Amino acid sequence: MFALHNQDSVTSARAGTLQTAHGPVQTPFFMPVATKASAKSISPQELIRLGTEAIILNAYLLHAMPGSGIIRELGGIHQFMNFEKAIFADSGGFQMIREKLFIGISDKGVRFHNPFTLQREHITPEKVMQINMDLGSDVAMALDHMPPAKGSDDMILAATLRTHQWAIRCRKEHDRLKSEGASLNNKQLLFGIAQGGTSKQLREKSAAFINSLDFDGHAIGGLATGESKEEMYDAAIAQLAILDPAKPRYLMGVGSPADLVKCVAYGIDCFDSVFPTQHARRGTLFTLNGPIDLTKGKFQKDTRPIDESCPCETCKSYTRAYLHHVLKAEKYTAFHYLSCHNIYFIQDLMSEIRKSIADGYFNELKKEFLGKYQSAKQPIKLP
RNA sequence: GCGGCCAUAGUGUAUCGGUUCGCAUUGAGGCCUGUGGAGCCUUAGGGCUGGGUUCAACUCCCAGUGGCCGCC
Numbered sequence: 001m002f003a004l005h006n007q008d009s010v011t012s013a014r015a016g017t018l019q020t021a022h023g024p025v026q027t028p029f030f031m032p033v034a035t036k037a038s039a040k041s042i043s044p045q046e047l048i049r050l051g052t053e054a055i056i057l058n059a060y061l062l063h064a065m066p067g068s069g070i071i072r073e074l075g076g077i078h079q080f081m082n083f084e085k086a087i088f089a090d091s092g093g094f095q096m097i098r099e100k101l102f103i104g105i106s107d108k109g110v111r112f113h114n115p116f117t118l119q120r121e122h123i124t125p126e127k128v129m130q131i132n133m134d135l136g137s138d139v140a141m142a143l144d145h146m147p148p149a150k151g152s153d154d155m156i157l158a159a160t161l162r163t164h165q166w167a168i169r170c171r172k173e174h175d176r177l178k179s180e181g182a183s184l185n186n187k188q189l190l191f192g193i194a195q196g197g198t199s200k201q202l203r204e205k206s207a208a209f210i211n212s213l214d215f216d217g218h219a220i221g222g223l224a225t226g227e228s229k230e231e232m233y234d235a236a237i238a239q240l241a242i243l244d245p246a247k248p249r250y251l252m253g254v255g256s257p258a259d260l261v262k263c264v265a266y267g268i269d270c271f272d273s274v275f276p277t278q279h280a281r282r283g284t285l286f287t288l289n290g291p292i293d294l295t296k297g298k299f300q301k302d303t304r305p306i307d308e309s310c311p312c313e314t315c316k317s318y319t320r321a322y323l324h325h326v327l328k329a330e331k332y333t334a335f336h337y338l339s340c341h342n343i344y345f346i347q348d349l350m351s352e353i354r355k356s357i358a359d360g361y362f363n364e365l366k367k368e369f370l371g372k373y374q375s376a377k378q379p380i381k382l383p
Numbered sequence: 384g385c386g387g388c389c390a391u392a393g394u395g396u397a398u399c400g401g402u403u404c405g406c407a408u409u410g411a412g413g414c415c416u417g418u419g420g421a422g423c424c425u426u427a428g429g430g431c432u433g434g435g436u437u438c439a440a441c442u443c444c445c446a447g448u449g450g451c452c453g454c455c
Contacts, residue, residue: 035418056417064419094417101419115419141417193417224416232416252417259416274418281421282414297410335421 001189001216002027002248008362012240012267015357018217018248020086020138021187022078025053027248028264028357030350031088031272032343035095036061037081040277041335042343044083050312050340051347053085056272059131059140060092060123065116068134076136076184088191088272089137091128094146105145107162125169133177136184139217142170144193146222156197163195163221164209171213189216191250197222198231200238207239217248217270224253224273233262240267257286257349258373261366264353276342281335283327286345290373292320294338299324312344 004016018025032039032047035058039047047055057077062068074080077087093110101113109124125143132140143166147159174190177183192215196203210218220239223232236251243249250270251263260271276286283295287307292299294306305315306323314323314337327334349369356365 031417033418040418040421058417061419088417090417095419144417146417219417221417250417255416271416273416275416278415278418278421284415293412296412331421 001187002246004246006358006360008265008357009360010363011265011366013264013353013357013362014245014267014269015354016248016269018086018269020054020189021185022084022086022138023053025086026354027269028350028353029053029270030260030346031056031270032277033057033272033274034081036065037077039339039343040281041332041339042277044081046340047343048083048085050344051351052343054088054138055083055085056088056090057137058092058095059089059128059135059137061095061115062089062135063092063127063131064114064121068131072134072136072184078136086138087135088139088141089132089135090141091143092123093143105162107165109143110145125166126173129170129173129177130182132174132188133183137188138185139189139191140170140174141219142167142190142192142215144195144221146195146225147197148225150226151197153197153199156195156199157202160195160197160202160206163193164206167192167210167213167215171215191215191217191219191248193219193221193252194239194243195222196235196239198227198235200234203235203238204242207242211243215247217250218243219250219252219270220268221252223251224255224259233266236263236268237266257346258370260346260349261353261369264357265362265366276346277339280338280342283338285338286342288369288372294320294324294327296324306341307345310341310345310348312341312348314338314341314344 001019002016004014006015008014016027018027031054032052034055037057039055062071071077071080078084101115103111103113103120109122111120111122113119114121128143129140144163145159145166147156170190178186178188192210192213194206194210196206220236223235240249248269249267251268253273254260254263254271255273255275263271284291284293285306288309292306299320302320304320305318306320307315318337323334323337326337352365353362356362
């Protein structure tokens with residue numbers, strides 16, 4: 001279900017195809033985040049028009065509202081939200097352990113308050129697999145325990161070992177349910193997640209463990225959560241050296257345009273992040289010359305589009321001056337135009353990356369992109 | 384024309400007879416990376432004009448100017 005077509009000769013970048021029950025996804029690719037089956041301010045059909053081939057949503061939150069049984073009754077998640085392309089389902093552990101509703105975590109699972117009903121709930125690896133069966137997602141993510149960014153070594157070790165035990169249980173339960181024909185999507189894939197904090201040894205150990213469980217793909221979790229860039233890259237590189245190169249490798253939670261380009265060079269095939277949509281909502285828009293902050297007054301009379309070389313609807317139709325105004329005067333409308341641009345920018349970048357890997361000039365593209373994109377970001381040093 | 388009220392940052396407001404006039408917004412920087420919160424941090428910018436009372440006035444008094452309301 002995963003085939004590699006091209007391998008860059010200079011970097012570790014590779015291009016391929018991930019086959020899912022809802023069509024092929026060309027790799028490397030970026031998934032917009034649609035946690036509750038809705039990307040903030042962009043419709044599923046628009047995501048497709050912007051170049052999206054896969055999205056990620058959250059299995060647990062959809063179980064909490066409207067209920068995975070209801071979604072199953074309505075024909076599954078694809079039909080429910082009218083998105084007939086690949087859908088990944090994250091487990092739910094991620095946000096539960098950072099929010100106030102979190103009650104506790106043990107080897108059994110995670111306990112917390114249902115965000116909608118406030119009832120106590122217990123989420124287990126088995127439960128997450130069952131939800132995925134009901135949703136009919138294309139890729140189910142195993143339940144993992146992501147330790148807090150500034151956790152102690154003991155905490156990170158415990159979370160990593162727990163993640164391993166849960167990975168085994170997810171693997172077993174997924175096989176069992178599938179063999180019973182319980183899934184709405186009998187071609188559903190299961191990805192495991194490696195943890196390990198910022199320790200190279202633990203990252204390696206975790207990658208080796210997850211790699212041994214015969215998942216359909218492997219994710220690198222727990223990064224982009226407050227550690228330094230160096231720590232993030234080092235952790236990812238350590239695990240990429242161990243994770244089976246014949247399977248897709250997914251760096252969770254990344255990211256920024258520059259991180260995407262760099263991590264593709266390390267050999268990542270798959271990404272997801274709220275970065276483009278969250279930044280759009282804060283008025284930060286990506287351009288080939290680096291990000292601009294549209295909330296600034298200097299754009300009040302700027303009649304250029306966000307990015308002069310961008311062919312997206314927003315750039316074709318509206319000036320920075322107008323978008324600056326709408327962002328101030330009618331922000332919910334602006335969120336739509338701006339999020340569309342940022343998603344288009346990222347999807348277009350990924351598309352260029354794929355082409356460059358296939359045609360053998362990825363490293364040049366990388367250098368040119370980072371040179372232009374990051375030079376604008378260099379702060380002017382004052383005495 | 385007469386009477387009343389008001390005058391503090393670009394804007395809207397708060398406080399006080401005594402070392403750095405508070406807040407919001409706006410401006411300028413920065414942060415944001417598997418989204419229950421469209422958020423967080425830093426920084427810039429102010430007492431209408433002229434007199435008086437007082438050891439000391441942004442604060443109290445008078446006049447001017449400008450604005451709002453009412454009356455003729």
